[in-house]
Amino acid sequence: MPQLTEWESFYxxxxxxxxxxxxxxxxVITLIADLDTERTVGGVAAFATPTVVxxxxxxxxxxxxxxxxxxxxxxxxxxxxxxxxxxxxxxxxARRAQRQTTYKPVVEDWLWHTVLxxxxxxxxxxAAIVLRGDAEPSLFVVAAAVLSLVLIGIHNSWDxxxxxxxxxx
Numbered sequence: 001m002p003q004l005t006e007w008e009s010f011y012x013x014x015x016x017x018x019x020x021x022x023x024x025x026x027x028v029i030t031l032i033a034d035l036d037t038e039r040t041v042g043g044v045a046a047f048a049t050p051t052v053v054x055x056x057x058x059x060x061x062x063x064x065x066x067x068x069x070x071x072x073x074x075x076x077x078x079x080x081x082x083x084x085x086x087x088x089x090x091x092x093x094a095r096r097a098q099r100q101t102t103y104k105p106v107v108e109d110w111l112w113h114t115v116l117x118x119x120x121x122x123x124x125x126x127a128a129i130v131l132r133g134d135a136e137p138s139l140f141v142v143a144a145a146v147l148s149l150v151l152i153g154i155h156n157s158w159d160x161x162x163x164x165x166x167x168x169x
Contacts, residue, residue: 001069001070001071001072001075003135003136003139004065004066004069004075004139007065007139007143008066010143011061011062011063011065011066011146012062012066014058014062014143014146014147014150015058015059015062015063015066017058017150018055018056018058018059018062018149018150018153019055019059021055021150021153021154021157022052022055022056022059024157025048025051025052025055025157028157028161029048047097047103047109047113047156047160048160050089050090050093050113050117050156051153051156051157051160052153053089054117054149054150054152054153054156055149055150055153057082057086057121057146057149058146058147058149058150058153060082061079061082061124061142061145061146062146064078064079064082065142072131072132072135073132075131076128076129076131076132077128078128079124079125079127079128079131079142080125080128080129082121082124082128083121083122083123083124083125083126083127083128083145084121084125085121086117086120086121086124086125087118087121087122087125089121090114090117090118090121091118093113093114093117094110094113094114097109097110097113097114103163109159112152112155112156112159113156116148116152117149117152119148120145120146120148120149120152121145123141123144123145123148124141124142124145124146126141127139127141127142127145128142
């Protein structure tokens with residue numbers, strides 16, 4: 001499909017970045033394990049795990065768009081499934097953030113951990129639905145959603161690491 005060929009470099013860069021950042025999250029979690037700060041499974045599930053999931057989602061979508069598809073319909077279905085799954089997961093994250101007791105989220109946390117990822121996954125889902133009818137603008141929306149997930153992950157990683165570093169006891 002010629003429309004996807006023009007995006008190959010973009011998805012190689014974004015997918016590689018997402019994969020590298022996922023690996024760095026494992027390193028960070030290992031390093032902060034020795035910090036004497038309060039941590040709970042609920043806090044990790046609400047704030048750290050979603051960051052890895054967003055990086056992995058960006059990696060998966062990048063891989064899907066780099067694959068040699070012969071028709072647009074299966075690609076659109078795969079992207080729609082990824083977007084729909086992301087919406088459901090983000091709603092679960094919102095519930096986890098609300099229920100955890102380690103940290104009280106502020107407006108910025110709700111924005112970066114729920115609102116922006118939700119918007120990115122909704123955009124991915126809608127772009128997938130429109131892809132068959134109007135590929136060019138849909139592919140730009142998919143690219144924006146994937147890049148958004150990587151940037152959201154970078155912000156959330158930084159936010160988590162600085163919080164833990166500044167609040168160590």
